[in-house]
Amino acid sequence: MKKIVIIGGGIAGLEVSRLLLQEGFPVTLIEKSSHLGGNIRNYAYLFPDFTPSEEILKNYTSLPGNADLQLLLNTEIEKIDFSSRPYTLFSNDGIAISADSIIIATGYQIFDARLKEEFGYGIYDGVITSVEMEKMIREQHIVTPYGKAPRRIAFIHCVGSRDAKVGNTYCSRLCCITAIKQAIETKKLLPQAEIFCFYIDLRMYGLTFEELYLNAQKEYNIQFVRGRLSETSEMIDKRLIIKAEDTLIGRPLKMMTDMLVLMVGMEASNFSKQFAYHNGLEIGEHGFFKPLNQFNARGKSQKEGIYFAGTSIGPMSVAETIEHAQATALSTISYLKGKEN
Amino acid sequence: MTKIADMTENSPEQRKKIYWKDYIKYIPEDDYFFFRSCIRQTFFPGAEQAFLAILKNNLHKNYFDDPRLTTCTGIGYHSDIIPLETLHTMIARHFSIMNESGYSNLVISCVTTFGVMIEVLNTWHEFPETLEKARENLQKTTGRTFELPKAIAHASDIIYLYRDEIAKQSVYKLINKETGKPLKVVDHVGCHYAKIFPHHGIGGAEFPKVLSEMIKTWGGEVVDYPERRHCCGFGFRQYLIKESRGYSLTHAQIKFESMQPFHPDLILTNCPGCNMFMDRWQYVIQETTGKVYSSSGNGIPVLTYEELAALLLGYDPVQIGLFMHQTDVLPLLEKLGIQFNKNEYAKLREESLDLAKIL
Amino acid sequence: MIPMDEIYADPRIRENMNACINCGVCTALCPAADYYDYEPRYVERIILMRNADALEELMSSDYIWYCGQCMSCKARCPRQNAPGTVISALRYWSQKLGLFIRSPKGRQQLIIKQNIGKNIYELGYCVHPSRLTMEEHPEQGPVWQWILNNLEKVHALVDGNIDKNGPGPMRKIPEESLQEIRSILEGTGAIDLWNQIEMEVINTDNDQNC
Ligand SMILES: Cc1cc2nc3c(=O)[nH]c(=O)nc-3n(C[C@H](O)[C@H](O)[C@H](O)COP(=O)(O)OP(=O)(O)OC[C@H]3O[C@@H](n4cnc5c(N)ncnc54)[C@H](O)[C@@H]3O)c2cc1C
Ligand code: SF4
Ligand code: SF4
Ligand code: SF4
Numbered sequence: 001m002k003k004i005v006i007i008g009g010g011i012a013g014l015e016v017s018r019l020l021l022q023e024g025f026p027v028t029l030i031e032k033s034s035h036l037g038g039n040i041r042n043y044a045y046l047f048p049d050f051t052p053s054e055e056i057l058k059n060y061t062s063l064p065g066n067a068d069l070q071l072l073l074n075t076e077i078e079k080i081d082f083s084s085r086p087y088t089l090f091s092n093d094g095i096a097i098s099a100d101s102i103i104i105a106t107g108y109q110i111f112d113a114r115l116k117e118e119f120g121y122g123i124y125d126g127v128i129t130s131v132e133m134e135k136m137i138r139e140q141h142i143v144t145p146y147g148k149a150p151r152r153i154a155f156i157h158c159v160g161s162r163d164a165k166v167g168n169t170y171c172s173r174l175c176c177i178t179a180i181k182q183a184i185e186t187k188k189l190l191p192q193a194e195i196f197c198f199y200i201d202l203r204m205y206g207l208t209f210e211e212l213y214l215n216a217q218k219e220y221n222i223q224f225v226r227g228r229l230s231e232t233s234e235m236i237d238k239r240l241i242i243k244a245e246d247t248l249i250g251r252p253l254k255m256m257t258d259m260l261v262l263m264v265g266m267e268a269s270n271f272s273k274q275f276a277y278h279n280g281l282e283i284g285e286h287g288f289f290k291p292l293n294q295f296n297a298r299g300k301s302q303k304e305g306i307y308f309a310g311t312s313i314g315p316m317s318v319a320e321t322i323e324h325a326q327a328t329a330l331s332t333i334s335y336l337k338g339k340e341n
Numbered sequence: 342m343t344k345i346a347d348m349t350e351n352s353p354e355q356r357k358k359i360y361w362k363d364y365i366k367y368i369p370e371d372d373y374f375f376f377r378s379c380i381r382q383t384f385f386p387g388a389e390q391a392f393l394a395i396l397k398n399n400l401h402k403n404y405f406d407d408p409r410l411t412t413c414t415g416i417g418y419h420s421d422i423i424p425l426e427t428l429h430t431m432i433a434r435h436f437s438i439m440n441e442s443g444y445s446n447l448v449i450s451c452v453t454t455f456g457v458m459i460e461v462l463n464t465w466h467e468f469p470e471t472l473e474k475a476r477e478n479l480q481k482t483t484g485r486t487f488e489l490p491k492a493i494a495h496a497s498d499i500i501y502l503y504r505d506e507i508a509k510q511s512v513y514k515l516i517n518k519e520t521g522k523p524l525k526v527v528d529h530v531g532c533h534y535a536k537i538f539p540h541h542g543i544g545g546a547e548f549p550k551v552l553s554e555m556i557k558t559w560g561g562e563v564v565d566y567p568e569r570r571h572c573c574g575f576g577f578r579q580y581l582i583k584e585s586r587g588y589s590l591t592h593a594q595i596k597f598e599s600m601q602p603f604h605p606d607l608i609l610t611n612c613p614g615c616n617m618f619m620d621r622w623q624y625v626i627q628e629t630t631g632k633v634y635s636s637s638g639n640g641i642p643v644l645t646y647e648e649l650a651a652l653l654l655g656y657d658p659v660q661i662g663l664f665m666h667q668t669d670v671l672p673l674l675e676k677l678g679i680q681f682n683k684n685e686y687a688k689l690r691e692e693s694l695d696l697a698k699i700l
Numbered sequence: 701m702i703p704m705d706e707i708y709a710d711p712r713i714r715e716n717m718n719a720c721i722n723c724g725v726c727t728a729l730c731p732a733a734d735y736y737d738y739e740p741r742y743v744e745r746i747i748l749m750r751n752a753d754a755l756e757e758l759m760s761s762d763y764i765w766y767c768g769q770c771m772s773c774k775a776r777c778p779r780q781n782a783p784g785t786v787i788s789a790l791r792y793w794s795q796k797l798g799l800f801i802r803s804p805k806g807r808q809q810l811i812i813k814q815n816i817g818k819n820i821y822e823l824g825y826c827v828h829p830s831r832l833t834m835e836e837h838p839e840q841g842p843v844w845q846w847i848l849n850n851l852e853k854v855h856a857l858v859d860g861n862i863d864k865n866g867p868g869p870m871r872k873i874p875e876e877s878l879q880e881i882r883s884i885l886e887g888t889g890a891i892d893l894w895n896q897i898e899m900e901v902i903n904t905d906n907d908q909n910c
Contacts, residue, residue, distance in 0.1 A: 117547040118570075118776065162721065163778040200723045228721075230728030230776060231547075233567035236602045241567050245724025245733075245741065252724075252733050377869065379825045383832065386869035387858030394859075406867040409877045411824035417890075419769040420812045421791040422897070423820075425712065427888040434880060456771070468711045482887035483880045536775040537782075546775040572731045576768030579732075581815065582808050583836065588735050588768065590839075595734075624841045662858040667841040689857075693846035 002336055005030060005089060005099035007077045007271075010038020011318055012310020013105035014060040015325035016332070017069065023333055026068035028097065030089075032076035036060065038107050042131060044138035046318055047181040048208045056318060072097075077106075077271070082280045082303060101305040101332060104289060105325070108266040108311040111160025111168065119159065119262060120232035126240045127232060127260045129159075130178060137185045142259075146238060149190055150258035154242060155179040156229045157199040161265035170286050172265035173315045176203045179263045180216045187220040196223045196255070198244050206317070227253065232260060266315040281306065288314045299328035307332050366541060368502045369492040373404040374444035376435065378451030379412050381613035381645075387662020388616075389450055391651035392496055399510055399654055400503050404448070409438050415457040419577040425464075429475040430482065432461045437479065437487035445491035448499055452612035455495045456533025459541050462489065493541075495534060497611035497646050501543055501551045504558040512655035515561030517606070518678030523562040524606040528552035529596070529619065531612025532572050546570075552609050555646060559653055561607075568599035573615040574622075593622035597634045597641070604636065607673055608643040619643045624667045640668035657681055664689040702756050702797055712789040713747065716782045720744045726773035726783050738766040740773050740783030747786055759794040765805035795893060801900045810901045813894050824873030824881060829862070 004020060006013045009031030020027050035041060037060075040053045064071055075095065081088040086098040113121035113129050121127045125145035136142045144150050157179055161172040176199065183195050202224070204210045216222040227244040234240055239256050246253045268287030275281055275289070281301055284290035289312050292300040299307050309328040310321040334340040373396065381389050396402040414431045417423035423431075439447060449455045465472035479485050500507065515524045530549040535542025544550030547570065553563040574592025579585045596619070600608070610616040623640035626632050635641045643666065644652075651661045652674075658681050663670045669690070674681070707713065726740040727733045733740065746758045758764060767787045774782035791800075800806030816826050823831075834845050847854050851862055861868030885891050 117545065123548075158778075164718070164780045165776070165778055200721060226724075227728065228723035228725050228778070230725045231570065233569065234565070235567055243728045245727040245739070247722060247724040247727075247741065250727075250739055250742070252728050252730070379827045382860075382869040383825075383827050383829050386855060386860040386862075389869055390859040408865070408867040408871050409874055411873050411877055411881050412820055412826040414820060414826065416826040417812075417816050417820055419788070420816055421788065421795065421809065422813050422817045422890070422894065424792060424889045424893055425710075425788075427885060427890040430884045430888045431881065434884060464711050464715070467715060471711055478884070478888050482883040485880075532770040532772055537771045539775060570729075570772070572768065572770040572772060574731060574768070576731065576770070578765065578808070578812060579768045582811055584808070585805075586839065588732070591735055592731050621839055621841055621844075625839045659857060660859070665843065665847060665854065665858070667843045692850075693843045 001026065002100035003086065003098060004028065004101045004103070004332070004336070005097060006103045006105055006309075007089070008038070008105035008107055008310075008312070009033075009036040009073075010105060010107045010310060010321075011040055011056065012107065012312070012321050012325040013038070013103070014063065015322050016103050016105060016309050016329045017063060018060060019326060019329035020332065021063070021066050021068050024068075025333070025336060026070070028070040028072065028099070030072045030075050030077055030091070030097070032074070034073050036064070036073075040318060043134045045181070045185065047177050048206055048212060050181070078274075080279055087305070101307070101335060103307045103309050103328060103332060104301075104312050105309040106269045106271040106312045108315065109269050111166070111265040111267050113159055113262050113264050115166050116159055116163075116262075118231040119156065119229060119260070120234070120240070121262055124232060124234045124240060126234070126238065126258060127262065129262050129264045130155075130175065130182060131264065133182050133186075133261045137182065137189070140189060142186060142189050144258050148258070150193055152194045152196070152257045153186060153259045153261060154196045154198060154255070154257045155183055155261045155263060157197065157263050158228060159262040159264050160267070162200065168265060168267065168286065170314075171203060173203065173205065174317055175263035175265060177206065177209050177212065179261075180209075180212050180222075182261065183222045184212070184216055184220050187222065194223070195220070196225055196257075198225050198227055198229050198242075200226070200228050225253070266311065269312065272312060284314075286314070288312065299324060299331050305335060366498075366543065367492055368494050368498045369446035369448075370502070371402050371446075372444060373402065373446050373448040373499070374439045374442065374490075375404050375406050375496075376410060376413070376447060376449045376451075376454060377406075378449075378454060378613045379416070380453075380617065381450050384613065384617045385645060385648070385662055385665060387660065387665065388645045388647045391656060391661040392450070392500070392647040394656065395507070395647070395650055395654065396499070400506060405442055405444055407438055407442055410435055413451070413454040413457055415451070415453040416577065418457060419453065420581055421578065426474065426478060428457060429461055429464075429471060430478040432458055433475045433479040433487050434483060434485060436490060437483075437485040439490060440488050447490040447493045448496055449493065450496050450613065452495065452531030452533045453614065455493070456537050458493055459538050462493070463538065465489075495551075495611065497534075497551050498543060500646050500650050501554060504555045507650050507654060508558050508560075511559065511653040513653045513677050513679060515556060515559045515653070515677070517676045519676070523560055524676060525564045525604060526556045526561040526607045526609055527564050527566055527569070527600045527603065527605040528556065529569070529573060529608060529610045529612075529615050531610070531615050534611060552611055552646060555649070556609060559649075564600070564603045564605055566600040566603050566605075568596045571596055571599075573612075573618045575614045575618060580618075589618060590622050590625060593618050594626060597623065597626070600641070601634050605641055606676060607649075608641050609646060609649060610643060611646050613645075616643055616645050620666050620668045635672065638669050638672035642666070642670040642673040643668055644670065644673070652677070652679060659685055659689065664693070702752055702759070702793075702799075704750065704752050704755070707755070707789070707793050708750070710789040710793070712785045716780075716786050717748065718779045718781055720748055720781060721779055723778060725776045725778060726781075729772050729776060730767075731770060731772070732766045732768050736766040738763065740767070740787075743787060743790070744781055744783050747790075756799065759790055759797070760799040760802040760806075762803045762805040764790045764794060765803065765808070795897060798896070798900050800897075801904045807901055807904070809897050813897050817890075817894050821882060821885060824878050825870075829870065
């Protein structure tokens with residue numbers, strides 16, 4: 001029996017595991033943290049329809065009890081030796097694991113907003129990230145760092161994306177719709193608050209996303225300003241001042257706000273960033289793993305038996321992640337059955 | 342041994358830490374070829390002299406003050422009467438003179454000069470044919486040849502580098518003598534110091550540390566105010582042409598209005614132009630609207646980093662030219678408890694302000 | 701027809717043409733946009749359109765003369781453009797092609813030439829106390845007036861060397877150095893530019909008088 005190892009217990013790794021187990025292939029799932037679920041554990045409700053993330057995770061609760069699953073939590077893979085078959089994976093605490101086939105589902109990490117210095121994250125307390133906002137939404141309690149209900153909140157799109165200054169020139173795809181999701185959630189919790197979204201382009205790529213945008217405008221009175229944030233500063237009373245241009249009017253705009261939510265972009269995980277230095281797989285120009293091609297081999301690597309699943313190859317929504325994981329599972333099964341390489 | 346300027350990380354009010362490390366740049370330690378500023382010499386000649394005096398007497402550094410240097414033509418360039426090629430050749434001539442004097446560490450007094458020099462070096466790097474052209478033009482017009490400097494620093498970088506040594510030798514601290522509390526200082530860093538090439542400025546373009554670290558090291562409290570990064574308003578042609586001078590006033594005013602709620606005791610600058618504008622526009626605002634931005638005196642005193650360093654080191658306020666400021670610095674001298682010949686200072690101020698009554 | 705290829709070969713334009721995302725970050729912090737009805741983003745847009753008529757119109761208008769050359773826009777642009785640097789090039793070409801006389805602000809280049817240009821040529825300084833009169837610079841205030849009246853004394857108090865030989869602040873620039881910079885001004889196009897400014901403005905003034 002061939003040995004299959006899945007690195008990363010996020011939604012992608014879980015979906016691949018579930019399918020392989022269902023088809024009768026024993027797998028080893030390695031997760032660096034102490035939990036399964038990955039990033040969506042931190043998010044409350046998911047776009048496009050506000051499904052609680054727990055509901056998605058529920059599909060996998062029976063997995064750890066499966067006798068065919070070897071689960072290694074708190075184990076971070078640092079290196080893979082491709083020089084001989086079976087391949088060997090090395091964890092940070094020195095464990096070596098051999099594998100005939102590996103599925104890399106190491107996901108993404110969020111952009112470190114401190115790098116975008118002029119936005120004031122880590123300097124002014126009222127500036128938070130979208131991930132921190134998810135936490136407040138989950139706790140159903142949105143307050144400024146000074147314990148007050150914010151009267152005005154501005155969501156800032158494209159933080160750490162589409163920006164040569166910070167080295168990330170790509171679009172993270174999901175933050176526009178995530179901003180709308182969060183803006184609506186915020187308005188539900190704070191009906192009195194004024195909410196603004198500052199964007200460059202609104203990328204409503206999903207079939208139902210545009211409706212959500214319309215809803216945000218019509219039902220929730222969320223204001224959209226076409227203009228990127230230029231800088232944040234703080235007044236003596238701790239309110240924030242933001243500068244942008246309303247590019248539809250063509251005039252600079254200065255606005256006071258109690259809270260600023262930075263829609264941080266999705267970056268390649270450290271695992272893939274570091275991979276470029278000590279391993280043989282190809283990394284694309286944005287730091288994510290580079291699939292064999294962008295059409296019919298988005299889950300395949302250049303190496304035999306090595307596959308990718310989910311956001312390890314680039315930003316994706318939960319639905320896309322699951323679909324990608326399913327496609328990868330199918331490729332893996334075909335490979336294990338000797339039908340494909 | 343050369344050393345890289347260290348970047349201390351203690352910054353209570355600005356908790357930004359690690360990324361400032363990205364902006365570490367090399368600052369030469371000694372053997373400076375000093376490049377004067379037209380604006381500084383015109384308005385605050387004592388400040389440049391104070392810088393050289395500190396280099397010599399307090400830091401025991403070697404420098405050279407070459408009379409053959411002229412304007413960098415940066416003001417002409419940014420007000421669009423100096424073509425790019427002329428600018429390149431002028432800069433090349435300065436480098437040639439530096440080579441001739443046997444120096445390779447250029448230390449620049451003016452932020453405009455600092456900006457254009459870095460910009461020119463960058464253009465030569467990106468477009469090598471422009472460097473060739475500059476060599477050819479310089480040869481053709483003056484018979485000179487030149488090599489690029491090994492290091493370029495702004496004079497404020499040097500004071501920043503030796504801020505601890507200056508603190509050690511200081512007679513005074515940025516502390517209110519009466520209350521024992523740190524003085525509140527706002528900084529204004531000239532736009533061309535780091536906005537053109539952030540990696541050439543200590544701390545980068547957004548949170549330049551060059552002045553704030555001096556303030557902290559010398560005992561003061563740095564006050565971040567909303568329009569800290571806003572341009573002082575020089576605007577080159579906007580100021581030079583009388584009709585558009587309101588541009589300059591407007592932007593200085595934006596800054597004063599923004600800092601006033603924080604009650605700063607002092608504005609510290611590193612650019613000759615900014616220093617003059619922030620000094621003079623307070624006077625104009627007071628004359629035209631009656632508004633004064635300080636709680637005492639006739640405005641918030643505006644000092645250059647050389648003047649401040651010299652003051653704390655015990656140099657005489659008259660000798661460093663503080664009487665040449667329009668906005669009176671006396672309230673600051675009193676807060677600091679500076680011992681000096683008050684009569685001489687008062688006499689000079691009286692003479693100059695008497696004139697105000699006649700005007 | 702304006703010489704598009706030559707204009708686009710200017711290193712200042714070449715280096716700052718990374719396409720524009722139209723985000724407005726530059727306009728948001730631009731002091732000129734705060735003061736005038738002006739947008740660096742618009743300048744970037746015209747330059748990227750590569751349309752000769754639009755560019756000529758821009759270079760013939762007041763628009764390019766609003767910028768204050770602070771370069772704040774360069775630090776922030778997510779596409780690493782520098783509208784301020786592009787403006788420098790456009791202003792040069794506007795003068796070179798004689799388009800600057802079509803706008804009131806463009807014609808003011810004569811004033812700059814007669815002040816800053818003259819100072820550089822005659823004194824080797826771009827500014828000099830003797831050229832900063834109270835009539836032209838009332839904002840300088842009474843202390844400045846007093847300094848002007850007492851230049852020698854004031855400079856002596858601060859270890860200056862005004863208008864004298866040798867090193868030091870406001871020293872007299874040695875004759876050989878002046879010769880060198882004049883030769884550079886002549887040999888690299890500055891004097892031609894100045895003559896062009898002078899001639900064009902005088903000619904239009906005459907035309908208007910007829
Ligand atoms: C603020 C925000 C809100 C979002 N909201 C939504 C939403 O509402 N709807 C939606 O569809 N999508 C949303 N997304 C996108 C969603 O988070 C992703 O689609 C999804 O999490 C991708 O799952 P993944 O398994 O590919 O990656 P991850 O969730 O990143 O999982 C990767 C796992 O791999 C583990 N790992 C990494 N490296 C190693 C290693 N070396 N060794 C072992 N384990 C490792 C990690 O610990 C992690 O558990 C949002 C994203 C953000 C940033
Ligand atoms: S999805 Fe929207 S917010 Fe995110 S990077 Fe793309 S355009 Fe910017
Ligand atoms: S350089 Fe010009 S365009 Fe750029 S911010 Fe300054 S004034 Fe505006
Ligand atoms: S900041 Fe750059 S990309 Fe954005 S509008 Fe200005 S020039 Fe274009």
